[in-house]
Each structure stands twice: as structure tokens, then as C-alpha cells.
Amino acid sequence: MITFRLSPAAKRDLAEIWLYTADIHGADQAENYVAAISGDIERLLEFPHRYETTRTRNGEFRKMPSGHHLIFYQIKEEVIAIIRILHERMDWDEELGA
Numbered sequence: 001m002i003t004f005r006l007s008p009a010a011k012r013d014l015a016e017i018w019l020y021t022a023d024i025h026g027a028d029q030a031e032n033y034v035a036a037i038s039g040d041i042e043r044l045l046e047f048p049h050r051y052e053t054t055r056t057r058n059g060e061f062r063k064m065p066s067g068h069h070l071i072f073y074q075i076k077e078e079v080i081a082i083i084r085i086l087h088e089r090m091d092w093d094e095e096l097g098a
Contacts, residue, residue, distance in 0.1 A: 002045055004073075004080040013085040014038075017069065033067060040066040041082060044073065048080050058096045072096060 006014070014034055022030035044050075044064065051062045054072075061083060064071040070092060072083045086092045 002048065002078050002080065004041060004044060004082060006041075006082045007084070010082045010085050017085065037066045037069060037071070037085060040064065041071060044071075044080050048073075048075050056093045056096050058093070061096065063092075 014037065017037070018030045018034045021033050048062075051064045053060050054063045059074075061072040061074055064073065065088070066085075068088050069085050070088055071085050072092065074081045074083060084092075084096060086095050
């Protein structure tokens with residue numbers, strides 16, 4: 001059975017997304033937005049190969065859009081490894097190497 005795992009960096013990304021959203025739009029909106037991202041991650045379990053592989057200078061990742069963010073992940077045997085969750089305007093090639 002396939003499962004998913006968030007990297008420490010992806011967990012930090014979610015926390016930072018929540019804090020930023022709460023600061024700008026309030027805690028309720030932050031909860032809703034992070035819940036939507038989490039729901040998208042859970043839907044990857046249904047069809048993890050849905051998104052094509054993207055090559056970066058730091059490796060190959062699959063990239064799934066979620067709101068104004070991109071979820072970068074790799075499939076390793078029976079685990080979907082969520083590597084980072086980055087804003088669509090970020091230099092994700094640079095951030096994936098951090």
C-alpha cells in the first residue's frame with residue numbers, strides 16, 4: 001500500500017505557509033489553505049504518477065500545483081516523498097537545492 005512522507009523541509013514549508021497566510025489573511029484562512037494543500041497531497045495516493053517528472057539541477061521531481069504553491073515530490077517504491085512545498089513565484093530550482 002502506498003503512503004506519503006513529508007520531509008523536514010516540507011513540514012517547515014507548511015508551517016511557514018500557515019504563518020504567512022495567517023499574518024496576511026487571518027488564522028481561519030491559513031487553516032483552510034493548509035488543509036487544501038494537505039488534501040491535495042493525500043489525493044496523490046490515488047494516482048501518484050499523474051504529474052510528469054521535472055528535471056532540475058538538483059535532481060528529478062514531480063511537480064503538483066496546489067493553490068499558489070507547487071508540491072515537489074518523488075516516488076520511491078511504496079512511498080511518495082514530499083520534498084518541498086514552494087510558492088509558484090519562488091526560484092524553485094534554487095530552493096530544491098537548499
